[in-house]
Amino acid sequence: xxxxxxxxxxxxxxxxxxxxxxxxxxxxxxxxxxxxxxxxxxxxxxxxxxxxxxxxxxxxxxxxxxxxxxxxxxxxxxxxxxxxxxxxxxxxxxxxxxxxxxxxxxxxxxxxxxxxxxxxxxxxxxxxxxxxxxxxxxxxxxxxxxxxxxxxxxxxxxxxxxxxxxxxxxxxxxxxxxxxxxxxxxxxxxxxxxxxxxxxxxxxxxxxxxxxxxxxxxxxxxxxxxxxxxxxxxxxxxxxxxxxxxxxxxxxxxxxxxxxxxxxxxxxxxxxxxxxxxxx
Numbered sequence: 001x002x003x004x005x006x007x008x009x010x011x012x013x014x015x016x017x018x019x020x021x022x023x024x025x026x027x028x029x030x031x032x033x034x035x036x037x038x039x040x041x042x043x044x045x046x047x048x049x050x051x052x053x054x055x056x057x058x059x060x061x062x063x064x065x066x067x068x069x070x071x072x073x074x075x076x077x078x079x080x081x082x083x084x085x086x087x088x089x090x091x092x093x094x095x096x097x098x099x100x101x102x103x104x105x106x107x108x109x110x111x112x113x114x115x116x117x118x119x120x121x122x123x124x125x126x127x128x129x130x131x132x133x134x135x136x137x138x139x140x141x142x143x144x145x146x147x148x149x150x151x152x153x154x155x156x157x158x159x160x161x162x163x164x165x166x167x168x169x170x171x172x173x174x175x176x177x178x179x180x181x182x183x184x185x186x187x188x189x190x191x192x193x194x195x196x197x198x199x200x201x202x203x204x205x206x207x208x209x210x211x212x213x214x215x216x217x218x219x220x221x222x223x224x225x226x227x228x229x230x231x232x233x234x235x236x237x238x239x240x241x242x243x244x245x246x247x248x249x250x251x252x253x254x255x256x257x258x259x260x261x262x263x264x265x266x267x268x269x270x271x272x273x274x275x276x277x278x279x280x
Contacts (some may be wrong), residue, residue: 011071019053027095034090048085048096049078055097056081059104065112073108075137079146080107129166131156215266222248223262226255 036044060077084103139147229239241252
């Protein structure tokens with residue numbers, strides 16, 4: 001166990017030294033890379049991912065799971081980072097690290113939930129499995145996507161059938177995607193994407209809410225309260241002019257005049273408001 005810990009620490013040290021060579025990006029550089037990625041530029045994708053590997057490693061390291069090697073968590077974090085880089089939209093005007101954090105945590109959390117104790121294998125097959133897993137991790141980085149069994153078999157010089165047999169013996173020790181290669185191999189298994197949690201949607205909702213509140217905070221206190229009452233903000237029900245007047249001890253006509261004045265101010269921030277509406 002002690003030697004295993006030393007080996008893992010050495011591997012981590014080597015990995016951290018490797019990823020430190022990639023420079024961090026500023027906001028404008030992230031925006032430019034996002035535009036290029038949406039136009040199919042793979043080099044831009046690699047650059048955005050590589051510059052944020054330290055972020056993925058930091059988030060993965062925050063999960064203290066003794067039975068799971070840190071490098072396995074980092075690998076899943078990197079897959080979440082790649083997914084975030086592919087989906088990142090510069091028009092949202094959000095820092096990439098904020099956006100990517102949602103995807104990274106989702107991938108790591110799912111990996112931890114789905115991880116089960118590995119089935120014990122004969123030594124020869126155990127060694128082969130380690131080679132398969134190592135090759136899987138390497139190909140994930142180089143291909144920027146989940147490799148298929150055929151890719152791993154070709155890299156190792158093994159038959160697809162043999163790699164399949166080893167993978168099937170190891171249950172959940174490798175991601176689900178590796179078990180489902182193509183239609184003829186899936187049999188009766190149906191795989192459905194999980195839409196119950198979408199970090200992108202949650203992030204955009206939060207972005208929309210924060211942007212809207214930022215605009216409201218530029219109004220005077222009474223203007224902000226009237227707009228909130230009139231348009232059901234902050235979870236309150238829609239109020240009539242009379243109801244608002246009774247709350248603020250002013251006439252309905254005064255409420256209407258203040259509302260019109262507040263709306264005029266809001267229109268002066270039309271571009272910001274458009275971003276908030278677009279995010280939803």
